[in-house]
Amino acid sequence: MVENARSINIVASLILIMGVIFIFGPLYLTLATASHSYEFMLQNGLTWSFGGNLIANFKRIFTETSIPMQMVNSLIVAVGNAVAGCVLSFLSAYAIVYFRVRWASIVFALILATVILPLDMRFVTTYQVASNIFSPLNAVLDATGLNDAVAGLFGAPFHAEWSILNTHLGLVVPLLAHGMGTFLFRQFFLTLPKDLFKAARMDGAGPIRFLVDILLPLSRTTFASLFVLTFLSGWTQYLWPLVASSTAEMQTAVVGLARLVPDEGAVPDYPLIMAGAILVSIIPLTMIALLQRYLVQGLVLSEK
């Protein structure tokens, strides 16, 4: 393996350089395009040179588009997804690992199944449920004939409606049905000494105290990893927010960005769109830069 280390090094470097060009080329083009005016672009097309309109384009994003407000939406979705995902995963993994739950392995298998059944695959059903989250209950009542009994008693069958479409809640909740976090925490808990739980019980700590005093502080890194992963995934969601939000006020920044492209055949205002893209990327980029360590850890853990 080690022989010819020199030539391997050269080849590896070449491949890396190609990769860097492949990644940075479009980024550079984004930055360059964002620095020109619409008129300049109409005349010259996309160019590799820099213009002087970058700041002006950023200003236009703030004055002419809903992107800033939509970034707040994105933030709500991303943080909501991350926080709720972390809490739910932590709790469910706790139950699966530390208690002799009946059917625990089946429950865990079901949770894991969500990893191979992503939201994109259950789109239509998810939309139906989101448009009335009582619809499964209604359907069950109808199917079992219970509703006939209810109708006999109260004069009308039970029927409830609550649509969470076009709300922040509706944007976040369907994203949460994802087992990766539970898996991540489970793997982490399994690496802890088994007797820790018993020792805490001997010391007089109940399940809640153990959770708060022992497990929570030990899980800090896992929390950070999962937070970064789910935050990024929430921020970059496209399809679900596109479908679930019907007004510009409720759309996320990524959707808003796509909406800057006019529907008719006119040439899109690429400098404006690119400036928006840069703005929208700043938050996840900062996040990655600051919490890179945890992101890598999370990816490694979820690979296992």
Place this chain on the structure above:
Amino acid sequence: MNAIDPAIHVAAANIRLDGVTKSYGKMPIIPNLDVEFRAGEFTVVLGPSGCGKSTLMQMIAGLERVSGGRIVIDGREVQELEPKERGCAMVFQNYALYPHMTVFDNIAYSLKIAGMTKAERRVRVELVAKMLGLTEYLGRKPSQLSGGQRQRVAIGRAIVREPSVLLFDEPLSNLDAQLRHDTRVELAELHRRIGATTVFVTHDQVEAMTLADRILILNKGEIEQYDTPKAIYHNPASVFVARFIGSPPMNILPVSGDGTVLRLSDGQAVAECRLKGSFQLGIRPEDIAVYTTANASALRADVRYHEDLGSHSILAADLSGTMVRITTPFGSQAPDSNVLLLSCPQQRLHLFDAVTGKAIAGAFTAATKEKK
């Protein structure tokens, strides 16, 4: 260790198990156990791997539920109580220290849960730390300690609550030989000072022999023998116990009795005995004498190998088809010839039933008496 401090000294409790059973699913682990650990005694539980030692400890501690029967600590039925209400403390094999807490917090955690004030906690923890020589490590995390120090923290965490029952599940098995020895001596000292009823699981017979007031030998969840170390060593109740205690273990030979003597399978007579039928004969390696001069009444065995351990050496020889081991004192030479002349003193022999393996009491004393 420092002078005796009356502050950590507890009222030891009596533990009684009444028809305790335990099974996981359909698999019975402990079929039926009646045993009493007397107040203040140090009991060592010995047994092969998987015989239910840890299960027994955890049932006493309250970490596992009993499937049936009663556990009575200090006159109080506790089998339905939570661990913290039973007054037991436990030291685990892998210490199970809280990795994110300092030594101080590890030891103080149970006090904190019990609602003790910070000042009280400090006094208690410092007392325990002084007792275990941990004072200078109180600010460290477990990962910054050596194995032996972690072990002491685990012990400190257990005794800080002044439990009336102390449970140890193989606490020394992760330590190296020297540290094991030192910690063993300290544990004995600690038990003397604290006086809590102690149940101690181990695989190590030296620990068992030196620490125990009584040894409980378990086999497949049932008691083989429960007695003082001396009694267990000198009067093993069964072949199982005989093989379990002693190093190298007791030699067991098949013999048959014709009413006057016991004979080995090749016909050599070993001892006088009035019993008839087939038996298992036990003799400890250190009880076998080796003749250096020719002796007509000696047993003849073929030497197989010889191990010199410095303080003594061990001979392995083939005696009528069974490999026996013989401990010879330091200085004895490896035998020149291949044939070894042995004698087994009658008063050191143990006779066991051929089928059940249970000891047959008085098999030889009766024979000698009649001769007189």
